[in-house]
Amino acid sequence: MRMNAGGQQERRPRADVQRNRAALLETAQRHFLQHGVGTSLEAVAKEAGVGPATLYRHFPTREALLAAVLQTRSEEFVARRAGIEQLDNAAEALERWLRAMEEYLSAFSGLPDPLMAAARAQDPDNPLTIPCDILISATDQYVRAAQRAGHVRASVQGYDLFLAACSVAWIKGTGTExxxxxxxxxxxxxxxxxxxxxx
Amino acid sequence: MRMNAGGQQERRPRADVQRNRAALLETAQRHFLQHGVGTSLEAVAKEAGVGPATLYRHFPTREALLAAVLQTRSEEFVARRAGIEQLDNAAEALERWLRAMEEYLSAFSGLPDPLMAAARAQDPDNPLTIPCDILISATDQYVRAAQRAGHVRASVQGYDLFLAACSVAWIKGTGTExxxxxxxxxxxxxxxxxxxxxx
DNA sequence: ACCGTGTACGGAGGCAGCATCCGTTTTGGG
DNA sequence: CCCAAAACGGATGCTGCCTCCGTACACGGT
Incomplete structure (x- = not known):
C-alpha cells in the first residue's frame, strides 16, 4: 500500500484532478497576462471548462492561483539566474539580476501589489511569501558580492533594491513608456x- | 436676470445640492483615508445620508470624486509650496518639494495608480489629468532650478522624479515600514x- | 403666504464577480 | 464489475457598481 511521509494512505492522484489543474493554470496564466492579476476568476474557470468550485478547491485564494502560475514561470527565471551566477563581474551580475527580477515582477500587470503585501505581512499562510522571500534574499546576495568588490555603496541593502525593482515593475504595469x-x-x-x- | 458666461440663465445653486456635495466630500475623504481609493462608493453615499444616484450625479466616476476630494486637500499643499519657493537653496527646495509631493500622493492608499493612469493617458475627460500635470510641471521647475545651480545631474528630468515620488508613495501605500x-x-x-x- | 416649475433626490433593480453548499458524477482500487 | 471515496459544478447568497424613473423639495414669482 502506498504511504506518504506522514504514514497515511496514499493514492495516485486522480486523472481528472491533474487535467483540471493543468487547464486552470494554463488558462489563468493567459488571463493574468492579458488582464492583470485582477482578472475575473469566474471567467478563468469557465474558459478552463470547469465550475467555479473546482477552481476554488484547487486554489483557495487568488494568491494561491497566482503563486502556482508564478511557479510554472519561474523555471525560465532560475535558468536565467544560473547564467548570471557564472559572471565574475559582481556589478554586472547585480545589474542583470535586478533586470531579470524586474521582468519577472512585471509579467502580469498589478503583480507587485500582492507581492509587496506578502513581503510585508510575513504571513506563512500566504502562498506568495515564499517566492517573495527568495527574491529578497537572492538580491541581498548579489548586493553583498558587489559591495565586496567595491561597486556598491555600503549603505545599500538588498531589500532596498528589491523595493526599487518592485517600483519599476509597478510603474511598468501602469503603462508608462x-x-x-x-x-x-x-x-x-x-x-x-x-x-x-x-x- | 443672472447670466453665466455662456449667456444662459443662471440660478443660484440650490441649498440641498451644496449640502449634499459637502457631506459627500467630507465622508469620501474619511473613507479614502481609512480604506484607500478603492473604498465602496455605496457606503460613502449611505454614510453621507444620500442615495447612490445622488453621489453619481455629483461625481460621475470614482476619479471625479477623488479629484474633488484632492482639490479640497490641495490648499494646505499649495501653502507648503509657497514656503518652499522662498528658499534660495535650489537643492533643498527640490528635496522638500519631492517630500511634499510624496506625502500628497500617499494621502490615500492606492492613490498613485489612478494618478499614473491619468498621467499616461492624457485624457482631457479624466478629472485627475489636470492635478497630475500640475505636479509634473512643478517638479520640472524645481529640477531645472537645481540643475542651474549645479546640484542635479543634467540627465535627470522632472518627470523622472515625479515617477520616483509616485513609486515611493505607492510603496508607502503597501504598508512598508x-x-x-x-x-x-x-x-x-x-x-x-x-x-x-x-x- | 402660497403656488407652479423645474431641479434634484433616492429607492429599486439589473449586472458582474466572489465564495460556498450540496446533490451528482467520475474515478480507480479491490 | 462494483462500490466507496473523491472530485465536480450548478445553484445560490452576497457585495458593489451604476442607471432609470416616479417623487419630493427648493426657489422665484405673485
Whole structure:
C-alpha cells in the first residue's frame, strides 16, 4: 500500500484532478497576462471548462492561483539566474539580476501589489511569501558580492533594491513608456553605485 | 436676470445640492483615508445620508470624486509650496518639494495608480489629468532650478522624479515600514544629485 | 403666504464577480 | 464489475457598481 511521509494512505492522484489543474493554470496564466492579476476568476474557470468550485478547491485564494502560475514561470527565471551566477563581474551580475527580477515582477500587470503585501505581512499562510522571500534574499546576495568588490555603496541593502525593482515593475504595469523607465533605471543605478574614486 | 458666461440663465445653486456635495466630500475623504481609493462608493453615499444616484450625479466616476476630494486637500499643499519657493537653496527646495509631493500622493492608499493612469493617458475627460500635470510641471521647475545651480545631474528630468515620488508613495501605500522608505529615498537622492567634484 | 416649475433626490433593480453548499458524477482500487 | 471515496459544478447568497424613473423639495414669482 502506498504511504506518504506522514504514514497515511496514499493514492495516485486522480486523472481528472491533474487535467483540471493543468487547464486552470494554463488558462489563468493567459488571463493574468492579458488582464492583470485582477482578472475575473469566474471567467478563468469557465474558459478552463470547469465550475467555479473546482477552481476554488484547487486554489483557495487568488494568491494561491497566482503563486502556482508564478511557479510554472519561474523555471525560465532560475535558468536565467544560473547564467548570471557564472559572471565574475559582481556589478554586472547585480545589474542583470535586478533586470531579470524586474521582468519577472512585471509579467502580469498589478503583480507587485500582492507581492509587496506578502513581503510585508510575513504571513506563512500566504502562498506568495515564499517566492517573495527568495527574491529578497537572492538580491541581498548579489548586493553583498558587489559591495565586496567595491561597486556598491555600503549603505545599500538588498531589500532596498528589491523595493526599487518592485517600483519599476509597478510603474511598468501602469503603462508608462519604456523611455521613461530607462531613465528611472539609470537614476536608481546612479543611486546604488559607488562613485568611482579614481576619476 | 443672472447670466453665466455662456449667456444662459443662471440660478443660484440650490441649498440641498451644496449640502449634499459637502457631506459627500467630507465622508469620501474619511473613507479614502481609512480604506484607500478603492473604498465602496455605496457606503460613502449611505454614510453621507444620500442615495447612490445622488453621489453619481455629483461625481460621475470614482476619479471625479477623488479629484474633488484632492482639490479640497490641495490648499494646505499649495501653502507648503509657497514656503518652499522662498528658499534660495535650489537643492533643498527640490528635496522638500519631492517630500511634499510624496506625502500628497500617499494621502490615500492606492492613490498613485489612478494618478499614473491619468498621467499616461492624457485624457482631457479624466478629472485627475489636470492635478497630475500640475505636479509634473512643478517638479520640472524645481529640477531645472537645481540643475542651474549645479546640484542635479543634467540627465535627470522632472518627470523622472515625479515617477520616483509616485513609486515611493505607492510603496508607502503597501504598508512598508518607514525605515525602508527612508533608505529608498536616500537611494533616489543619491541617484539624482550631482556628485560633488570638489571632494 | 402660497403656488407652479423645474431641479434634484433616492429607492429599486439589473449586472458582474466572489465564495460556498450540496446533490451528482467520475474515478480507480479491490 | 462494483462500490466507496473523491472530485465536480450548478445553484445560490452576497457585495458593489451604476442607471432609470416616479417623487419630493427648493426657489422665484405673485
Amino acid at each position: 519604456e523611455k521613461s523607465l530607462d531613465r528611472l533605471r539609470m537614476l536608481i543605478a546612479s543611486g546604488y553605485r559607488e562613485q568611482d574614486p579614481g576619476a | 518607514e525605515k525602508s522608505l527612508d533608505r529608498l529615498r536616500m537611494l533616489i537622492a543619491s541617484g539624482y544629485r550631482e556628485q560633488d567634484p570638489g571632494a
